[in-house]
Amino acid sequence: MKSIAWVTDSTSTLNPDFAKDNHVYIIPLRLIADNECFKENVEITAEQFYEKMRQHERVCSSQPPIGEFIELYESLKEKYDHIIAIHCSSELSGTFNTSMQAAEIAGAPVTGIDSKAGAYPLREMIMSGVHWQQMGCTVKEIKERIEQMILNMSFYMLPASLTQLHRSGRVSGSQLVLSQLLRIHLLLRFDGGKVYVEEKIRTFKKTKQKLLDILKKDVELIKDVCIMHANNAEEARKLDEEIKDMAPALRTEIMPFIPVAGLHAGEGTLALAWIRNHPAALT
Numbered sequence: 001m002k003s004i005a006w007v008t009d010s011t012s013t014l015n016p017d018f019a020k021d022n023h024v025y026i027i028p029l030r031l032i033a034d035n036e037c038f039k040e041n042v043e044i045t046a047e048q049f050y051e052k053m054r055q056h057e058r059v060c061s062s063q064p065p066i067g068e069f070i071e072l073y074e075s076l077k078e079k080y081d082h083i084i085a086i087h088c089s090s091e092l093s094g095t096f097n098t099s100m101q102a103a104e105i106a107g108a109p110v111t112g113i114d115s116k117a118g119a120y121p122l123r124e125m126i127m128s129g130v131h132w133q134q135m136g137c138t139v140k141e142i143k144e145r146i147e148q149m150i151l152n153m154s155f156y157m158l159p160a161s162l163t164q165l166h167r168s169g170r171v172s173g174s175q176l177v178l179s180q181l182l183r184i185h186l187l188l189r190f191d192g193g194k195v196y197v198e199e200k201i202r203t204f205k206k207t208k209q210k211l212l213d214i215l216k217k218d219v220e221l222i223k224d225v226c227i228m229h230a231n232n233a234e235e236a237r238k239l240d241e242e243i244k245d246m247a248p249a250l251r252t253e254i255m256p257f258i259p260v261a262g263l264h265a266g267e268g269t270l271a272l273a274w275i276r277n278h279p280a281a282l283t
Helices: 016-021 046-055 066-076 095-106 119-134 139-151 163-167 173-182 204-217 233-246 259-265
Strands: 004-009 024-027 030-033 036-039 059-062 082-087 110-114 153-158 185-191 194-201 224-229 251-256 270-275
Touching (some): 004 066, 004 095, 004 119, 030 046, 046 059, 046 259, 059 259, 066 095, 082 095, 082 119, 095 110, 110 139, 119 139, 119 224, 119 270, 139 153, 153 204, 185 204, 194 204, 204 233, 204 270, 224 233, 233 251
Parallel strands (some): 224 251
Antiparallel strands (some): 030 036, 153 185, 153 270, 185 194
């Protein structure tokens, strides 16, 4: 069996022990607050960064420098037969393209996959891919199976405020003003790696119910659903209880958003993600 290394970024939310045990190398995105730069999940936690968000208006994120990828690929090409690089959506970050450019410069044998998402779905793609690798699947087969997972992925966000999404360019100024004037809540959907407005609803309660209605349509096709939150554990637990009341057999997981996701979505944001026909071998 050919040896394979995996390269991803910090949006994957992978357990460090799993990464270490399975030859997964994680390059952290950068978080910038008041001109000070931090490596995500390495030099700063989500809670610490939210505190900085409250203190400073000048907060943003940045993709990893290309030199860090080049150095990693130069090292990995001497140790492994092949490398699979899978990153957060190329529509929302330049990380994937930078990684591919670095692989070409380093002359490393890399197969790239744009996850079209991040967080829970990206984590599941990597864990599934490692499982298929251990079963003896080829790199081509692994990529094809992960691409099928991408097609079967659903990812919705319920932002607590549109202010941060406006600052990061995810929603327009007119959408921000409209939501503030009419107290409209937006239900956002990932599609093809981009974020779209799925619904505009007058109350948070109705917006959350719409999200549950969307999930209910897929209940027969899924075994797991992940509830993500940006420093909003209380509402995440309430949503968890509502899902369990609606679908008792469905397994739920509550996951804090990584700092970069909280930066763009805003503190208080909730999200749901699931993958239809998720590989049964991992259940």
